[in-house]
Amino acid sequence: xxxxxxxxxxxxYPIVNHLLIAANIGVFIWTLxxxxxxxxxxxxxxxxxxxxxxxxxxxxxxSTFFSAMFMHAGxxxxxxxxxxxxxxxxxxxxxxxxxxxLLFYLSCGVLAALTxxxxxxxxxxxxxxxxxxxxxxxxxxxxxFPGAQVTTWITWFFRPKLPAWVLIGVFFAMNCINGLxxxxxxxxxFAHIGGFLGGxxxxxxxxxxxxxxxNSAEVxxxxxxLPLMATVVIALYGIGVVGxxxxxxxNLTGKTTQTETNxxxxxxxxxxxxxxxxxxxxxPTTTKTSSxxxxxxxxxxxxxxxxxxxxxxxxxxxxxxxxxxxxx
Numbered sequence: 001x002x003x004x005x006x007x008x009x010x011x012x013y014p015i016v017n018h019l020l021i022a023a024n025i026g027v028f029i030w031t032l033x034x035x036x037x038x039x040x041x042x043x044x045x046x047x048x049x050x051x052x053x054x055x056x057x058x059x060x061x062x063s064t065f066f067s068a069m070f071m072h073a074g075x076x077x078x079x080x081x082x083x084x085x086x087x088x089x090x091x092x093x094x095x096x097x098x099x100x101x102l103l104f105y106l107s108c109g110v111l112a113a114l115t116x117x118x119x120x121x122x123x124x125x126x127x128x129x130x131x132x133x134x135x136x137x138x139x140x141x142x143x144x145f146p147g148a149q150v151t152t153w154i155t156w157f158f159r160p161k162l163p164a165w166v167l168i169g170v171f172f173a174m175n176c177i178n179g180l181x182x183x184x185x186x187x188x189x190f191a192h193i194g195g196f197l198g199g200x201x202x203x204x205x206x207x208x209x210x211x212x213x214x215n216s217a218e219v220x221x222x223x224x225x226l227p228l229m230a231t232v233v234i235a236l237y238g239i240g241v242v243g244x245x246x247x248x249x250x251n252l253t254g255k256t257t258q259t260e261t262n263x264x265x266x267x268x269x270x271x272x273x274x275x276x277x278x279x280x281x282x283x284p285t286t287t288k289t290s291s292x293x294x295x296x297x298x299x300x301x302x303x304x305x306x307x308x309x310x311x312x313x314x315x316x317x318x319x320x321x322x323x324x325x326x327x328x
Contacts, residue, residue, distance in 0.1 A: 108136025115194020
């Protein structure tokens with residue numbers, strides 16, 4: 001399912017949302033023009049890598065959360081993510097206010113990266129993509145406009161209007177299912193889930209600030225919003241999925257876990273998927289083993305690859321998420 005348009009007009013021009021789209025496109029053009037995209041070693045400097053981050057926590061490593069958030073593994077990854085952001089981001093910005101929306105977007109991207117690291121702490125696969133942040137925007141749209149009608153492409157001859165809660169609900173459910181089943185490791189499923197949960201948890205805080213005197217006076221989070229019980233159920237389900245994935249790394253029995261052995265990085269074809277929720281580019285490594293007997297995760301977090309976060313109607317981040325150069 002691919003969203004084509006929503007029947008949800010805005011009251012103000014979404015300048016921040018459009019600037020975010022322009023920034024993502026600009027960075028992608030720069031990576032191509034500068035030759036960075038063809039240089040894996042240099043490209044990896046701007047991607048976040050779980051075991052590198054945990055082995056050397058620093059401002060420089062933390063900054064890769066933001067640089068990776070604006071990088072993409074290919075045209076399909078970029079276009080998919082930006083399309084979802086274009087369709088849903090303007091309404092979220094309109095309700096939150098411009099400054100709040102920018103901070104909300106960046107915060108969801110950081111929470112997506114941290115979730116990916118928690119699930120794959122020993123992974124040496126580079127991850128990139130805006131899918132995690134965009135998943136947070138989708139969560140906010142779901143809570144604020146669950147009944148908004150979205151024209152959705154299913155086949156060339158079948159383009160029904162679906163309520164937002166159906167389209168975005170399918171996106172979230174598919175990310176959880178694929179993450180648990182380990183389907184398509186080139187996609188950062190857990191980065192998407194983390195960004196989505198971040199959007200749910202941060203929304204009330206952001207909207208409360210927006211409703212303070214002197215800020216956006218017209219916002220009202222209660223208007224046509226998703227029922228509290230439904231919000232809690234979604235949040236608990238997502239937290240449960242992430243907790244289940246993290247559990248094997250806790251090593252509560254005291255047994256030692258295996259560590260990944262990194263081999264030389266070689267070039268590999270990148271795989272992309274549709275976005276709604278982020279993708280990533282995967283770069284193969286010669287040998288890897290994962291902790292607790294689990295297969296190492298390529299972000300969107302396929303193994304010797306980079307992951308990217310992608311957003312898609314049927315979840316994927318190549319990681320178009322978490323993602324490898326896993327696309328989010």
